[in-house]
Amino acid sequence: MPRTIYEKSDVIPLLAEIFRELGYEGTSFGTITERTGISKGSLYHFFPGGKEEMAAEVLAEIDHWFVEKVYEPLARDDPPAALEQMWTSVDGYFRSGHRICLIGAFALDATRDRFAAAIRDYFEDWLRALTSCLTRAGASRPQARTLAEEVVLGIQGALVLARALDNDVVFARQLKRLRGSIDTVLQQEAHATKPPAHKPPN
Amino acid sequence: MPRTIYEKSDVIPLLAEIFRELGYEGTSFGTITERTGISKGSLYHFFPGGKEEMAAEVLAEIDHWFVEKVYEPLARDDPPAALEQMWTSVDGYFRSGHRICLIGAFALDATRDRFAAAIRDYFEDWLRALTSCLTRAGASRPQARTLAEEVVLGIQGALVLARALDNDVVFARQLKRLRGSIDTVLQQEAHATKPPAHKPPN
DNA sequence: GTCTATATGGAGATAGAC
DNA sequence: GTCTATCTCCATATAGAC
Numbered sequence: 485m486p487r488t489i490y491e492k493s494d495v496i497p498l499l500a501e502i503f504r505e506l507g508y509e510g511t512s513f514g515t516i517t518e519r520t521g522i523s524k525g526s527l528y529h530f531f532p533g534g535k536e537e538m539a540a541e542v543l544a545e546i547d548h549w550f551v552e553k554v555y556e557p558l559a560r561d562d563p564p565a566a567l568e569q570m571w572t573s574v575d576g577y578f579r580s581g582h583r584i585c586l587i588g589a590f591a592l593d594a595t596r597d598r599f600a601a602a603i604r605d606y607f608e609d610w611l612r613a614l615t616s617c618l619t620r621a622g623a624s625r626p627q628a629r630t631l632a633e634e635v636v637l638g639i640q641g642a643l644v645l646a647r648a649l650d651n652d653v654v655f656a657r658q659l660k661r662l663r664g665s666i667d668t669v670l671q672q673e674a675h676a677t678k679p680p681a682h683k684p685p686n
Numbered sequence: 687m688p689r690t691i692y693e694k695s696d697v698i699p700l701l702a703e704i705f706r707e708l709g710y711e712g713t714s715f716g717t718i719t720e721r722t723g724i725s726k727g728s729l730y731h732f733f734p735g736g737k738e739e740m741a742a743e744v745l746a747e748i749d750h751w752f753v754e755k756v757y758e759p760l761a762r763d764d765p766p767a768a769l770e771q772m773w774t775s776v777d778g779y780f781r782s783g784h785r786i787c788l789i790g791a792f793a794l795d796a797t798r799d800r801f802a803a804a805i806r807d808y809f810e811d812w813l814r815a816l817t818s819c820l821t822r823a824g825a826s827r828p829q830a831r832t833l834a835e836e837v838v839l840g841i842q843g844a845l846v847l848a849r850a851l852d853n854d855v856v857f858a859r860q861l862k863r864l865r866g867s868i869d870t871v872l873q874q875e876a877h878a879t880k881p882p883a884h885k886p887p888n
Numbered sequence: 889g890t891c892t893a894t895a896t897g898g899a900g901a902t903a904g905a906c
Numbered sequence: 907g908t909c910t911a912t913c914t915c916c917a918t919a920t921a922g923a924c
Contacts, residue, residue, distance in 0.1 A: 490907095507795035509711035513900060523909050524901080530907095534900065589794040591850035592786050593709035600852070607850045630859070633847070637860060641843025645835070648793035648809045650802070657832070658839060692889090715918060725891050726919080732889095736918065891924075899916070906909075 490522060492530050492541075500542045504586045508539055508595040536598065539590075543602045546587060549577070550610065558613035563621035570614070571663060574639060581646040581655025588640045610636050618666070622673040631669055635662050692724060694732050694743075702744045706788045710741055710797040738800065741792075745804045748789060751779070752812065760815035765823035772816070773865060776841060783848040783857025790842045812838050820868070824875040833871055837864050 498520045503511050513535065517524055531537040553573040557566040578585065587606045590596060596603055611632050618628035642658035700722045705713050715737065719726055733739040755775040759768040780787065789808045792798060798805055813834050820830035844860035 505796060507709065507711055507797070509709055510796055512898075514898070525903095525909055526907070528901070584794050588846045588850065589791075591846055592791040592794065594707060594712055595709070596849060603850050604852065607847060630863070633856060633859065634863060637843035637847040637856070638840060639843070640846040641839035641841070644790045644793055644842040644846070645809060645839040647798060648790065648805050650806065654835060654839070657835065661832070661836060714916080716916070727891055727921095728889070730919075889924105891922100893921085893923095895918105895920075897917080897919100900914090902913075903911085904909100905911095906907105 490526070490530075495520065495522065495527075495530060496541055496545050499538050500546065500586065503539055503542055504584060504589070507593075508535075508590060508598075509593075511535070539595075540599065540602070543587060543590070543599055543606075547602065547606050547609075550606065553577075555609050555613040558617040563617050566617050567621075567666065571659060575656075575659060578639075578643060578655065581643065581652030584643050584647055585640060588643065607636060618670070621670050623669055624673070627669060627673075631666060634665060638662050692728070692732075697722065697724065697729075697732060698740075698743055698747050701740050702748065702788065705741055705744055706786060706791070709795075710737075710792060710800075711795075713737070741797075742801065742804070745789060745792070745801055745808075749804065749808050749811075752808065755779075757811050757815040760819040765819050768819050769823075769868065773861060777858075777861060780841075780845060780857065783845065783854030786845050786849055787842060790845065809838060820872070823872050825871055826875070829871060829875075833868060836867060840864050 499516065502516060502519055506515065513524060513527070516522075516527065516535075516538075520527075527538075528534065531541070533540075550573075554570050557569045560566070561569070577583070587603055590599055591603050611629070614632035614635060615625075615628045618631055619625060623631065638658055639662070642655045646652050646655040701718065704718060704721055708717065715726060715729070718724075718729065718740075722729075729740075730736065733743070735742075752775075756772050759771045762768070763771070779785070789805055792801055793805050813831070816834035816837060817827075817830045820833055821827060825833065840860055841864070844857045848854050848857040
């Protein structure tokens with residue numbers, strides 16, 4: 485009987501889903517072996533540091549995904565295209581509100597202290613990249629920073645509320661509102677040359 | 687040697703702080719006995735249902751606090767006064783961003799399923815009360831509901847981001863922004879009779 | 889109504905066979 | 907590189923003395 489051979493890179497997404505669903509403390513080794521079908525022995529072979537190492541690698545992989553799909557485009561590309569890419573990636577990643585942000589969830593309890601640097605970097609990088617993009621799009625530095633904060637925090641809040649109410653429409657509405665906020669600010673900044681546009685934040 | 691006699695009502699705030707800091711799964715009986723100084727025997731005397739009953743009573747107490755300090759004023763009082771009261775209560779309750787929302791944190795992992803009704807009610811009651819207040823202040827129903835959602839979710843998001851960055855200024859700024867959003871909408875609604883006021887959302 | 893002592897299961901982690 | 911068997915510790919929970 486052939487045994488299933490895993491690569492570490494195949495295991496991490498499975499771990500991510502488990503941690504996301506159960507939280508760091510709520511995830512036990514037993515659950516991990518059950519859901520992945522991988523024995524304790526194999527898991528320790530991949531992750532000698534045990535649960536903490538697993539979670540650290542999960543966080544690193546999530547961060548990597550966002551860097552590639554969101555932060556780098558924001559810092560590099562044409563602002564309207566980069567923003568469009570951000571909304572698409574974010575909506576896809578969080579499955580339109582069905583999936584929570586593992587890093588945000590880890591931030592809320594004592595798990596934060598275990599992974600403080602990774603958690604902080606994830607959000608700071610997002611804020612930095614988005615601020616840069618908005619600045620290039622014409623917003624003043626302080627306005628860009630404020631708006632970036634509003635967006636990043638608004639996504640986190642929407643995930644919390646959508647899950648609390650078990651209603652993902654909350655998430656969709658919030659993404660729309662945040663898009664609107666960005667449009668409004670950028671149009672205000674461009675007022676000298678162009679007439680105010682038609683779309684209110686609602 | 688005199689023994690310290692506790693009342694259940696004295697214990698619950700202690701439990702609340704522990705759950706808030708460590709999360710539901712991260713809180714063990716051992717931690718609870720250490721931090722409260724109450725033995726297991728006494729704890730089970732107060733809470734025969736164990737940890738789950740403790741958390742349920744904590745959630746109920748938090749809800750009760752918000753009903754009294756926030757939701758009832760919003761549903762009953764003069765809108766400007768009720769809103770002012772909400773901002774003061776919220777800023778005080780969350781210690782200007784130092785303290786997270788236990789109910790929001792519980793919403794993010796499998797703990798939600800254990801306390802789904804309590805979690806949902808907490809947020810729905812808040813949304814309902816705030817929508818009512820904003821409607822009475824002159825906003826249209828849909829605008830009031832949208833704005834209420836923005837406020838409630840914006841507070842949750844600010845708590846997540848403030849803790850992730852370990853920077854409570856994020857929370858203060860967001861409260862200010864949300865106040866501004868409300869002012870802006872209410873002034874727009876009152877445009878027919880009154881001149882626009884002086885304070886921009888920044 | 890408080891406590892200590894204890895039962896029992898599951899936690900994270902390791903050893904070592906295959 | 908996979909697995910099972912096992913270790914130790916701490917989890918929740920209970921019993922019963924004071």
